[in-house]
Each structure stands twice: as C-alpha cells, then as structure tokens.
Amino acid sequence: MISKILVPTDGSKTAQKAAKYGVDLGKQLKASVIVLSVIDQRSFIGRAVPAAETARHVIEPIEDYLREAAEGYAGEIKKMCDKNGVQSKTVITKGHPVEEIVKAAKKSKADLIVMGSHGRSALAAAVLGSVAYGVMHKDTKIPVLVVKR
C-alpha cells in the first residue's frame, strides 16, 4: 500500500515532469506527497576553498538566493497538489542532493520516490543523471520511479 510519495525537485524540466507524474499518482492512489527541494551546498561552497575560509558575506547572499529558488520550485508542486486535492508537505533542506533525498525518504517513511532521470547538473549522455544514479545506488530499499526526459 503506497500512502506517501517523495517527490524531489531541482526545478529542472525533467523534475517538473516527474512531479506532475508523482502528483497524478498521488491523486490516483489517494496518497500524500512530500515535496523536497535541496539547497545544493556544492554550488556555493567551492571545492578548492575550504568552507571556513569563504567569507560569510559572500556565502549568505548566494544561499539566500538558492533558498528562495528551492522554495519556489517546491511551492509550485505544492500548488499542483492543492489543485488536485492531494495532501502535501514541502521540505527544504541543505546539503548533497543524494544524501538529502535518501534522508528525507527514510525520515518521512516514504513508500516511493518519484524523480526525473536527469536534473540540472546531469550530463546529457548518461543513462541516469548523477542524482538519480546516486539515489538508485544508495543502500535504501525504497523503490524509485524514474520519469525520463
């Protein structure tokens, strides 16, 4: 019995397509949807520069901007849920997308993860983008429904 579906989004076109699928599925299953948007720390904490040495006045505006974007993506999907009478909740976290998706899925006891095959940072040629690949690879038993580009 599927009663909770996790729908992660990075605002990409495929994520939006997957979200639509996830919401439709939630409606048909009378399941609730947890919308997750991850503030990808890799995008503002450079690998070459240790985080502690990056000036706070540089990081904060970037983080604010990313948070706003994340809330925007998640909000759109929440609206879609409302419109379809699907119970939903949005979660915004900060970290590595793969880790955060798996963590949120476990924490919320999701029965299914519905996600796009390729997100923003995906190489066009790969079968799965790095995030979908990572979630698939993680040692979690939660099934993953992959919506293709």
Next chain:
Amino acid sequence: MISKILVPTDGSKTAQKAAKYGVDLGKQLKASVIVLSVIDQRSFIGRAVPAAETARHVIEPIEDYLREAAEGYAGEIKKMCDKNGVQSKTVITKGHPVEEIVKAAKKSKADLIVMGSHGRSALAAAVLGSVAYGVMHKDTKIPVLVVKR
C-alpha cells in the same frame, strides 16, 4: 492516469519482489497488469556458434525447457493478480530481454514498467542489472519503477 502496468519477470528473487509491488500497485490503482516473461535466446544460442549451425536437436529441448520455466514464472504472478482481483494478461516472448520489454511496453501501451533492479544475470556490484539498465537507457518515454533487492 495509470491504467496498465507492465511487469517483466525472469523468476529471480528481485523480479518476484517487483511483481508483488506491481500487483499491489495495480490493485490500489485499479490498473491492469501485463506479465511478461522473455525466453532469453542468449542462453541457448551460443555466441561462439552461429545459430544456423547449432543442431536443432540440441536447441529445441533447451528452448522447451526455458519456455516452460517462463510460463511458470508468469503464471505465478498471474495467480497473484487473480487473488487480488487485478485484471491481468501474460505474454511470453523470445529474444533479448531489454528489447522484448520495451517492445511489449510499447505494444501494450503500458503507462509504467515495474521491474527489479537486478535479475538472474546481474552482477551483484552494479547499481542496476543489465536488463534494468538497458530498459532505462532505451529511447522510450515510459516511466520505470525500480524495486531494489
């Protein structure tokens, strides 16, 4: 709206797990299930020996045996459908599993493919077995729900 789910099986443990998930999902969605079992020609037409030169009296008993096994796997899932009041149909084909899964999905106009991450021939270390990987890679837009080991 998901009304038709394709459930391929090779009789492996993960395929059985995926089938159970697919049937449950079909029940909850009031969708029908198409059970597909592919007689994998690679297992009896050796790569080193051209098919035309393999004696018929060697091939036929192997093919018969594999067909019986395929019908057995599919039949078990059909029974599971019957028990759960899920409308179902079994399809037995012969060829390469990836090609046959995609072909059957298109032909039957399936809205979703529910399959195991790893089948009989999968390397334990790989994120996805070769068949799940192949179906994911194929140029078909049908979403794939992967049930893990």
